[in-house]
Amino acid sequence: MSQLSTSMLLAVPLAPLAGAVLAGLFGKTLGRRGSHVATILGVAIAFLISAWVLKLVAVDGARYNETIYQWMTLGQLVMEVGFLVDGLTAMMMVVVTFVSLMVHIYTIGYMEEDAGYQRFFAYISLFTFSMLMLVMSNNMLQLFFGWEAVGLVSYLLIGFWYTKPTAIFANMKAFLVNRVGDFGFILGIGLLLAYTGSLNYVEVFEKKDELAALAFPGTDWALLTVACICLFIGAMGKSAQFPLHVWLPDSMEGPTPISALIHAATMVTAGIFMVARLSPLFELSDTALNFVMVIGAITALFMGFLGIIQNDIKRVVAYSTLSQLGYMTVALGASAYSVAVFHLMTHAFFKALLFLGAGSVIIGMHHDQDIRNMGGLWKRMPITWITSLLGSLALIGTPLFAGFYSKDSIILAVEASTLPAAGFATFAVVAGVFVTAFYSFRMYFLVFHGQERFHHKPFPGEHDHHDDNHGHHEPHVPHESPWVVTLPLVLLAIPSVVIGYLSIEPMLFGNFLADAITVDASKHPAMADLAAHFHGAFAMAVHGLQTLPFWLALGGVVTAWVFYLKLPAIPAAFDARLGALRRVLENKYYMDAINEKVFAAGARGLGRVLWKGGDVAFIDGLLVNGPARLVGWIAQRVRTLQTGFIYHYALVMIVGVFVLLTWFVRFGR
Numbered sequence: 281m282s283q284l285s286t287s288m289l290l291a292v293p294l295a296p297l298a299g300a301v302l303a304g305l306f307g308k309t310l311g312r313r314g315s316h317v318a319t320i321l322g323v324a325i326a327f328l329i330s331a332w333v334l335k336l337v338a339v340d341g342a343r344y345n346e347t348i349y350q351w352m353t354l355g356q357l358v359m360e361v362g363f364l365v366d367g368l369t370a371m372m373m374v375v376v377t378f379v380s381l382m383v384h385i386y387t388i389g390y391m392e393e394d395a396g397y398q399r400f401f402a403y404i405s406l407f408t409f410s411m412l413m414l415v416m417s418n419n420m421l422q423l424f425f426g427w428e429a430v431g432l433v434s435y436l437l438i439g440f441w442y443t444k445p446t447a448i449f450a451n452m453k454a455f456l457v458n459r460v461g462d463f464g465f466i467l468g469i470g471l472l473l474a475y476t477g478s479l480n481y482v483e484v485f486e487k488k489d490e491l492a493a494l495a496f497p498g499t500d501w502a503l504l505t506v507a508c509i510c511l512f513i514g515a516m517g518k519s520a521q522f523p524l525h526v527w528l529p530d531s532m533e534g535p536t537p538i539s540a541l542i543h544a545a546t547m548v549t550a551g552i553f554m555v556a557r558l559s560p561l562f563e564l565s566d567t568a569l570n571f572v573m574v575i576g577a578i579t580a581l582f583m584g585f586l587g588i589i590q591n592d593i594k595r596v597v598a599y600s601t602l603s604q605l606g607y608m609t610v611a612l613g614a615s616a617y618s619v620a621v622f623h624l625m626t627h628a629f630f631k632a633l634l635f636l637g638a639g640s641v642i643i644g645m646h647h648d649q650d651i652r653n654m655g656g657l658w659k660r661m662p663i664t665w666i667t668s669l670l671g672s673l674a675l676i677g678t679p680l681f682a683g684f685y686s687k688d689s690i691i692l693a694v695e696a697s698t699l700p701a702a703g704f705a706t707f708a709v710v711a712g713v714f715v716t717a718f719y720s721f722r723m724y725f726l727v728f729h730g731q732e733r734f735h736h737k738p739f740p741g742e743h744d745h746h747d748d749n750h751g752h753h754e755p756h757v758p759h760e761s762p763w764v765v766t767l768p769l770v771l772l773a774i775p776s777v778v779i780g781y782l783s784i785e786p787m788l789f790g791n792f793l794a795d796a797i798t799v800d801a802s803k804h805p806a807m808a809d810l811a812a813h814f815h816g817a818f819a820m821a822v823h824g825l826q827t828l829p830f831w832l833a834l835g836g837v838v839t840a841w842v843f844y845l846k847l848p849a850i851p852a853a854f855d856a857r858l859g860a861l862r863r864v865l866e867n868k869y870y871m872d873a874i875n876e877k878v879f880a881a882g883a884r885g886l887g888r889v890l891w892k893g894g895d896v897a898f899i900d901g902l903l904v905n906g907p908a909r910l911v912g913w914i915a916q917r918v919r920t921l922q923t924g925f926i927y928h929y930a931l932v933m934i935v936g937v938f939v940l941l942t943w944f945v946r947f948g949r
Contacts, residue, residue, distance in 0.1 A: 283342060283344075284333060284336060284337075284342050284343075284344040284365055286346065286348065286363075288329060288332075288333070289329075289333070289344065289363050289365065289416070290348065291325065291326070291329055292326045292329050292330055292333070292373060292377070292412055292416070293326070293409050293412040293413050293416065294409075295321075295322040295323070295325040295326045295329075296319070296322045296323050296326050296380070296405045296406070296408040296409040296412070297322075297405070297406070297409040298318075298322050299318045299319035299320075299321065299322030299323065299401075299402075299405040300319065300322075300402045300403075300405035300406035300409060301402075302314075302315070302318040302319070303315040303316075303318055303319050303398050303399075303401045303402040303405065304398075304399070304402030304403075304406070307398030307399065307401075307402065308398070310398070311398075312397050312398065315397065315398040315401050315402070316384070316387070316388055316397075316401050318401075319384060319401040319402070319404070319405040320381070320384045320385065322405060323377060323380050323381045323384050323405060323408055324381055326373075326377045326380075326408070326412065327374070327377035327378055327380075327381050330370070330373035330374045330376075330377045330378075331374055333365060333370050333373060333374075334370040334371065334373070334374050337365065337366065337367055337370040338367065338370070338786070338792060342365075343365065343366055343795070344363060344364070344365040345362070345363070345364045345365070345418055345482065346362055346363060346418075347360045347361070347362040347418075348360075348361045348362050348363060349361040349362075351421075356477050357473070357477065357478070357479070358478075358480075359421050359479065360419060360421070360422075360480075361422055362417070362418040362419055362422065362480075363416045363417070363418055364416070364417065364418030364481060365416065366793075366795055366796045367787075367792040367793045367794075367795070367796050368553075368556060368557065368621060368793055368796035368797065369415055369416055369796070371621070371625060371787075371792075372415040372553060373412065373415060373416065375624075375625055375628045375629075376408065376411050376412060376415065376546055377408065377412070379540070379541065379546070379628055379629070379632045379772075380404070380407075380408040380411075380541060380546070382632065382636070382768035382771060382772055383404060383537045383538075383540055383541045383632070383636070383768070384401070384404060384405070385764055385767060385768050386537055386540075386636050386639070386764065386765055386768045387400065387401065387404065387535075387537045388764040389643070389761060389762045389763075389764035389765040390535065390536060390537055390639055390643065390765060391535060391537070394535075396440065396441075399440075400437075400440060400535065400537075400538075403433055403436050403437050403440070403538075404437070404537065404538060404541060406433050407430060407433040407434070407437065407538075407541060407542075407546065407547075408546075409429075410426050410429035410430045410432075410433055411426065411430055411546045411547070411550070412426075413425060413426040413429065414426025414427055414429075414430065414550055414553075415553060418480065418481055418482075419479045419480045419481060420469045420472070420473075420479040420480075420481070420484075421479045423554065423557075424465070424466065424469060426550075427462070427465065427514070427518065427550060427554075428462065430518075430546065430547045430550060431454075431455070431458050431462070431518070431547070434451075434454060434531070434538075434542055434547050435451045435452075435454060435455045436451075437451075437534050437535075437538040437541075437542070438450050438451035438454055438531045438533060438534040438538070438542075439451030439452075439533075439534070440534055440535055440538070441533075441534075441535075444533065446530075446533050447533040447534065449530070449533075450527075450530040450531055450532075450533040450534070451531075451533075451534075453526070453527050453530055454527035454528075454530070454531055457517060457524055457526060457527040458517045458518060458524075458527065459517075460513075460517055460524060461513055461514045461515070461516050461517015461518060461524050462514055462517060462518075463513075464509075464510045464511070464512075464513025464514050464516075464517075465510065465511060465513065465514020465515075465517075466514075467510040468507045468508070468509075468510030468511035468512075468513075468514065469511070471503065471506065471507040471510065472484055472491075472507055472561075475487075475490075475491060475494060475503065476491065481557070481558075484561075485560045485561070485798075488504075488560050488561055488564060489564075491503060491504045491507075491561070491564075492504050492564045492565075502565060502567070504561060504564050504565050504568075505565040505567045505568050507561070508558075508561055508562050508565050508568035509567075509568050509571055511554070511555070511558065511561075512551075512555060512568065512571065512572055512575075514551065514554070515550075515551025515552070515554055515555055515609075516551070516575060517551075518547065518548065518550045518551040518554075519548050519549065519550065519551030519552055519605050519608075519609070520548055520579075520601075520602055520605060521551070521575050521576065521579045521605065521606065521609055522575060522578045522579045522582065522583070522606075523871060525579060525583060525602055525871075526868070526871050526872055526875060528543070528548065528598060528601065528602060529586075529595055529598045529599060529602075529868075531543075531598070532592065532594040532595055532598050536594065536635060536636070536638065536639030536642060537636070537639065539594055539597075539598070539635050539639075540631075540632045540635035540636050540639070541632075543597075543598060543601045543631060543635060548601065548605060549605075549608075549624050549627075549628070551609075552605070552608045552609065552612065552620055552621070552624050553621070553624070555572070555609075555612045555617070555620075556612065556617040556618075556620060556621050556796075556797060557796070559615075559617045559797045559798045559799070560798040562612070562615075563615060563798055563799060563800050563803075563804070564800075566699060566803070569612075569613050569614075569615060569699060569804075570613065570699050570700060570701040571613075572609060572612050572613035573609075573610055573612075573613025573614060573694075573697075573699060573701040573702065573705045574613075574701045574704065574705070575609060576605075576606045576607070576608070576609025576610035576611075576612065576613055576705070577606065577610050577701070577704055577705040577707075577708035577709065578606070578708070579602060579603070579605065579606030579609065580603050580604075580606025580607050580609075580610060580708050580709055580712045581603075581606070581708040581709075581711055581712050581715070582869070583599050583602035583603045583606060584599065584600075584602075584603040584712050584715035584716055584719065585715060585865060586599045586602075586865055586868060586869075587599035587600055587603065587715070587716075587719035588715065588718060588719045588722070588865070589862060589865045589866060590719075591650050591651055591652055591739070592649045592650065592651075593638045593641060593642065593649050593650075593651050593654075593723065593727065594635070594638050594642075594649060596651070596719060596720075596722075596723045597631070597634050597635055597638055597723075599719070600631070600634070600675065600716065600719070600720065601631060603712060603715070603716060604623070604627050604631070604675075604716075606708075606712075607623060607687065607690050607709060607712070608620045608623050608624055608627070608690075610690060610694055610705050610708070610709055611623065611689075611690045611693055611694070613697075613699065613701065613705065614690075614693045614694050614696075614697040614699070614702065614705070614804070614806045615697070615799050615800070615803075615804035615806055615807070616689070616690065616693035616694075616806045616807055616810070617793075617797045617799065618787060618788050618793045618797050618807065619686065619689045619690055619693050619788060619806075619807075619810070620690070621787070621793065621797075622685070622686045622689065622780075622783070622784065622787045622788060623683075623686035623687065623689075623690060625686075625779065625783070625787075626674070626682035626683055626685065626686045626776075626779055626780050627683070627686070629674075629682060629772055629775040629776045629779060630670075630671045630674035630675055630681075630682060630683055630772075630776035631671075631675070632772050633667060633668075633670070633671040633674075633769060633772040633773055633776050634668065634671040634672070634675065636765070636768055636769055636772065637664055637667055637668035637671060637769055638668075639765070640661065640664040640761040640765050640766065640769065641654070641657065641661065641664060641668075641727060643761050643765065644657065644660065644661050644664070644758035644759055644760070644761060645657075645734060645758055646758075648734070648737070650739050651723055651726040651727050652726065652733065652738060652739045653733055653734055653737045653738065653739055653740075654726060654727045654728075654733060654734060655726060655727070655728075655729065655730045655731050655732050655733045655734070656728070656729065656730060656731060656732035656733075657727055657728050657758055658728040658729060660757075660758045660759060660760065661728075661758060661759070661760045661761070662760065663760060663761075663766045663769060663770065664760065664761065664766065664769065665728050666773075667766075667769040667770060667772070667773040668724065668727075668728065668769075669724065669728075670773045670776055670777055671772075671773065671776055672720045672721060672723075672724050674776045674777065675716065675720050676713070676716055676717040676720055676721070676833045676836065676837070677713060677716075677829060677830075677833055678833070679821040679822070679824040679825055679830065680777075680781060680821045681776070681777055681780065682775065682776050682777060682778070682779045682780035682781075683776075683780065684780060684821065684824060685780035685781065685784045685817065685820065685821075686780060686784075687713075687829070688820070688824055688827070688829060689784070689788060689810060690709060691706070691709050691710060691713075691829055692806075692809070692810055692813070693806040693807065693809075693810055694706050694709055694806070696805060696806040696809035696810065697804065697805075697806050698803075698804070698805065699804075710828065710829060710832065711832075713829045713832040713833050713836070714832040714833070714835055714836045715836070716833070716836065717832070717833040717834070717835070717836025717837050717840070718836035718837075718839055718840050719840075720836075720840075721836065721837045721840040721841065722840045722843070722844055724840075725840055725841060725844045725845050726844055729845060730844070730845050734757075734758060780817075781817045781818075781821075782817075784817050784820070785814075785816075785817065788807070788810065788811075788814070789810075789811050789814055
């Protein structure tokens, strides 16, 4: 068995960190070229080593689980930094570094005129380091460090244009919503620590049966159920699950490269990775799995509906991300953890492709993001057109494309689940196939086909001149993007087509993830059912042509073609007759209004009560100023006795002596 060396693994996160330090601290000295060379070199080194690690893990069976650095010891608790490398980790390392490398190269073209060029490269390289520390961790302390670090850097990236009020609002929204999820996450970690005395994955898993027998103090709830739900609340925030999804669409205020990095392979998939990594615990709680499945089903279906009415090209792709994260979460609830991770991988490639393709369109459209102002771009941007088409076909689950294998596997796994929530989840993921195909090809047809609308722009807006702060103002005819933009599109399009076909068998039915994921096949038979019906990748694709999801996807594509290319009067008529429904969708189910008027207003009211009653009245008024006022009051009263007349003092002395003598005579004997 080939062994993985500590120095090799250390180089993976430290190379991007070194690039981030160089670009961040010495960016002015290095200049633009020096900064992007330093960060791209760091990420390229991390990718090459990760690819080699994947080969050693997949082919040679190498594994690694060691402590790198011991931070502190508190009694029996050891806090440390360590790496756990198995199939799950190796796959995540390659996906994160490859997508990050493509984003770094793409950024050279997209951000070339931006004043914060060096700062942006420092941020995205630091983001890559944080994500690698998260996926490589062998304990929950390091997992939490990476978890919070990607949240912090995403805050900096979403608000990268810090003079733009909408960007500042968006990054604060993302930060606050994620704090809600992270509160649950740290409670879950704390519960596991309290009852196992360890933060190390292996040590916690060894005590899982003991945990399963315990009740949460003061209740009849299973302790493991409470811990797993708390952990999943953290995933709801980071992976943008309903109702903690509200931050993700607004994060489109950041530059397009970071939209791809956050929403493809890294930050939003951290919650999916975490649940898969902790599968030995989740497997012991059907209640937690039902909760996971219901939340995922709601997100998969209802966030897809919101994608239908979006006109900003990046927001359409953002709501697509929300929906696909819901699919992954449903798979987790069905105990098909390897299927969820498989969809995480395939989705990373085609979603990064779609985001970067959208950015290429934005460049070509002079930074106008409204798809209603586009049309006919396939002739002017052929590389962007064909790669975006491939990404869209992968997204809707076209047979032989990467998304087909993972998406159809999710649907089959949910249908095979025996959990009570499986019925609703099955409806959600099947109906979501039509919805996904419809909004994806609505965007595709409006952007690349039909009449060229960019000459007269029927919907002029702020994006016409300064959406990305690049300072363009002159009229513009779309053209293909430079090679630093189109090369990543081509390189991402290749795995978007073939990676599902090549990897479904080892990932779902082989031993690649066998020691990383635990499934109780007797209680949760989804994976066993999938294995029984799998007869090869090609046979699965052929059979897929006969299934309901394929015809629903085809129906969504045809409907979009009819509505937006042939008979645009039909969607206009729907708008006129279904105005109330459209208002609900445009207001995003009023979740922002509820958060602002109920939760935010309640928090402000509570804060005001604590400020006025607690801080001003109790702390300042009673504890701090109260003793001073009491002393002043006593002094005021005592001061009246200080008359300044000697005979008054003499009288007091005589009375005092008399009182003392009387007391002594009476009680002193």
